[in-house]
Amino acid sequence: MKQLYVILLVLFVGSGLVAFSPDSFLLPENFYLHKGDKLSVHLLSGDDFTKEGEDRYNSKKTIKFNIYDGSKPTDLLKVAKDSAAPVLSYTPANNGLVLIGMTLKPEVNELPHEDFVAYLQKQGYDNLADKIKDDTRLNLVEKYRYFLKTLVSVDNGGGSNYNKVTGDELEIVLKQNPYKKSYGDDITAVVNFQGKPLKEGNVSLYIKSASGNVHKDLFKTDADGVFNFTPSRDGIYMIRCVQIAPSKTNDADFDTWCATYSFAFSNRDELPNTYKEFGFGDKH
Numbered sequence: 001m002k003q004l005y006v007i008l009l010v011l012f013v014g015s016g017l018v019a020f021s022p023d024s025f026l027l028p029e030n031f032y033l034h035k036g037d038k039l040s041v042h043l044l045s046g047d048d049f050t051k052e053g054e055d056r057y058n059s060k061k062t063i064k065f066n067i068y069d070g071s072k073p074t075d076l077l078k079v080a081k082d083s084a085a086p087v088l089s090y091t092p093a094n095n096g097l098v099l100i101g102m103t104l105k106p107e108v109n110e111l112p113h114e115d116f117v118a119y120l121q122k123q124g125y126d127n128l129a130d131k132i133k134d135d136t137r138l139n140l141v142e143k144y145r146y147f148l149k150t151l152v153s154v155d156n157g158g159g160s161n162y163n164k165v166t167g168d169e170l171e172i173v174l175k176q177n178p179y180k181k182s183y184g185d186d187i188t189a190v191v192n193f194q195g196k197p198l199k200e201g202n203v204s205l206y207i208k209s210a211s212g213n214v215h216k217d218l219f220k221t222d223a224d225g226v227f228n229f230t231p232s233r234d235g236i237y238m239i240r241c242v243q244i245a246p247s248k249t250n251d252a253d254f255d256t257w258c259a260t261y262s263f264a265f266s267n268r269d270e271l272p273n274t275y276k277e278f279g280f281g282d283k284h
Contacts, residue, residue, distance in 0.1 A: 197225025
């Protein structure tokens, strides 16, 4: 039996099939800056808001890379350096909120049929999982896309960059400034998909406390693509939305769009060094 297991494992690895693609998300080394401080942003990968790996900047895999420091965006594609980690080292020029957005090029992932059914169920797509349970194909191909945002505060944390619409296919937009909220205050967010509000979209909210523990809540958007949440603890927050649909092209069976938006919340003036002390590893 042990020999059979080893043989099957070798066949699986040799077949070229890839395991589930982990989430990608942007994470600054510190969400609370003072004017003149350097902003360093890492591109991390991992499920459930845990760091499993870090990606270096790759221009061939990046469609958009912008920073909103003040009212106008700066195109970072023109200045970002390949193989850089962190992907961004920048000194903000203004007080207030700074938004960083990145769009990655589509990639293809092939999974065994049973694993793909389990994947759909985990993402909240039981209806799609039921449709392919009896499918005779051994493997299924997914084309996935990532749309990433992170929001940091420089000194007063003012301005309206929290609700900047960047026009991504799948986009999370905050309707209130999380850096101006307190315990018990509601925060509203809207999810847009291909330019329209996403109805009944699957949304996850992750909160990572200074202890390293991750707390997760699940939401559904309403008919206007809106959902509300109430900050319940100090920490790093990440909103994640995934949209999965049968593919309309011949190069994949399913299309997946995933958007993440990270920011910090605290009733205090500052948090500790978020990148290191929240369990994401030492600074580079």
